[in-house]
Amino acid sequence: MHKPLLVTEFLDRARDHYGDEEAVVATTGERYSYEELGERADGFAAALQDRGIEKGDRVAVLDPNTHYHLEAAFGAMQAGAVHTPLNYRLTPDDFSYILEDAGVDAIYADYDFAEKIEAIRDEVPTETFITNDAAAVDGDWESFDEIVDNGGEYDRPEMSEDEIITINYTSGTTGDPKGVCRTHRAETIHAYLTTVHQEISDDDVYLWTLPMFHVNGWGHIYAVTGMGAKHICTRGVEAEEIFEAVQTEDVSYMCGAPTVLNMLIDYYDEHEPETTGNNDVRIATAGAAPPEATIRTVEEEFGWYLKHVYGATETGPLITTSDARRFFEDDSSDRFRVKKRQGFGYLGTEIRVVDEDGNDVPRDDETIGEVVVRGNQVMEKYWNKPEATEEAFNDRAEGYYHLGDLATVDENGMISIQDRKKDIIISGGENISSIELEDTLFEHEAVNDVAVIPAPDDEWGETPKAFVVPANGDPEDPPVSAEELTEFTRENLANYKTVRRIEYVEDLPTTATGKVQKFELREQEWEDEDRMVGEG
Structure with a gap:
């Protein structure tokens, strides 16, 4: 029997079986049941249709982790529109590119970020502008609550599991963001896999410390909702508020990059807060391998259970886990060695580490190859980028998505990331294109040449570092200070992309044909580290 896999069924299931149960604790204090959450999503779907939004149109959502994001996402998808979440850390120019590239027809933007859209x-094709506080926003914006209250009935169109339902934009190595297209089927299967491997159940209380815009919150907008668990919403990530929510709301599950773990550890060391409420706590981390000391503190001091997962926007994101309890005892220090690894594939997910000819490297935990993956949770394509799509799936191994990470694999098939093939820096869980940073620095008249690489950072795992050849050729007396160049990048890029480390040099290492050999610069920066990627 074949039954279409549609993302709308996650909220449908929750309303059907958990309609009277608490679904969402809002940042403003309101508490909504699943039936109330569903009614608000219905109202948003109806309002979109009243404004001409049809099946397949793109609807952008720019919001911190509030209940409005959940309502806008499910409302748009119920109307058959393509949910297009936006990274609220980007600049107006970034938003202009994405809204134009995706042909976004309507946008909901939180009042804190609407000015960037205004x-x-x-400059953009968008015609419908909605916010959660119209009085706080300049320009002609409609009120989310008012249009939801007046939304009336909507018509859910017939949908197919192979149709695109979300587009998630990710930083590309060329600097231009790429739209990752995901189907109903891919999103649904990924949510199923996340539910199994992250052990999500209906009595879970999930704290939103992971941005919902990050490939739909690692799929948790679907998985947590479909299981009838509870969402605790946030407007940011503050250590004190996280510990308070864990205690007062009896949080049982959350996600966070290693930088979040480090922030929590720093706060714990200084304030010694209570770390649990009435529920045991587990936390999933990804983005960089957490150091053993971090895992030890989280598990032995906080009393939480840590799950290390791995993936990319293009892959769902989650494709591997190191939560393999047959390979360690919960009270043994061996578990730290295992949990540092990215692990092996989720159910139904084929992970390989291949050499330049597409052959599997030996399971000796020494030979390095590129990580490639096949799985039902992997993206359909890049939006309007057929050549990039073709390369991503067929570079070394035909039919596999190539992650651009270089890894070893042990005798059990568990991978461990060692280096990165792409010109991507992953800082605090955010992808940053080194080429975009170089292009920005080249715009400064005092910069003659520049190369940007990831440098190790105790807080962020890795951070951008620029090697700059000054226009006057004198690294001892450059015509612009490092502080001024840092400020230049801050003014022209999203804040998290700011280049805070700058080293002046006479020249850059190059090949005989003049190509900059960034590998030499990376070896120099990482010579005291065990691997060439950040540990946050």
Whole structure:
């Protein structure tokens, strides 16, 4: 029997079986049941259709982790529109590119970020602008609550599991963001896999410390909702508020990059808060391998259970886990060695580490190859980028998505990331294109040449570092200070992309044909580290 896999069924199931149960604790204090959450999503779907939004149209969502994001996402998808979440850390120019590239027809933007859209609204194809506090926003914006209350009935169109339902934009190595297209089927299967491997159940209380815009919160907008668990919403990530929510709301599960773990550890060391409420706590981390000391503190001091997972926007994101309890005892220090690894594939997910000819490297935990993957949770394509799509799936191994990470694999098939093939820096869980940073620095008249690489950082795992050849050729007396160049990048890029480490050099290492050999610079920066990627 074949039954279409549709993302709308996650909220349908929750309403059907958990309609009277608490679904969402809002940042403003309101508490909504699943039936109330569903009614608000219905109202948003109806409002979109009243404004001409049809099946397949793109609807952008720019929001911190509030209940409005959940309502806008499910409302758009119920109307058959393509949910297009936006990274709220980006600049107006970034938003202009994405809204134009995706052909976004409508946008909901939180009042804290609407000004970034207002600044470029005349440059984009978007015609419908909605916010959660119209009085706090300049320009002509409609009120989310008012249109939801007046939304009436909506018509859910017939949908197919092979149709695109989300587009998630990710930083590309060329600097231009790429739209990752995901189907109903891919999103649904990924949510199923996340539910199994992250052990999500209906009595879970999930704290939103992971941005919902990050490939739909690692699929948790679907998995947590479908299981009828409870969402605790946030407007940011503050250590004190996280510990308080864990205690007062009896949080049982959350996600966070290693930088979040480090922030929690620093706060714990200084304030010694209570770390649990009435529920045991487990936390999933990804983005960089957490050091053993971090895992030890989280598990032995906090009393939480840590799950290390791995993936990319293009892969769902989650494709591997190191939560393999047959390979360690819960009270043994061996578990730290295992949990540092990215692990092996989720159910139904084929992970390989291949050499330049596409052959599997030996399971000796020494030979390095590129990680490639096949799985039902992997993206359909890049939006309007057929050549990039072709390369991503067929570079070394035909039919596999190539992650650009270089790894070893042990005798059990568990991978361990050692280096990165792409010109991507992953800082605090955010992808940053080194080429975009170089292009920005080249715009400064005092910069003659520049190469940007990831440098190790105790807080962020890795951070951008620029090697700059000054225009006057004198690294001892450059015509612009490092502080001024840092400020230049801050003014022209999203804040998290700011280049805070700058080293002036006479020249850059190059090949005989003049290509900059970044590998030499990376070896120099990482010579005291065990691997060439960050540990946050």
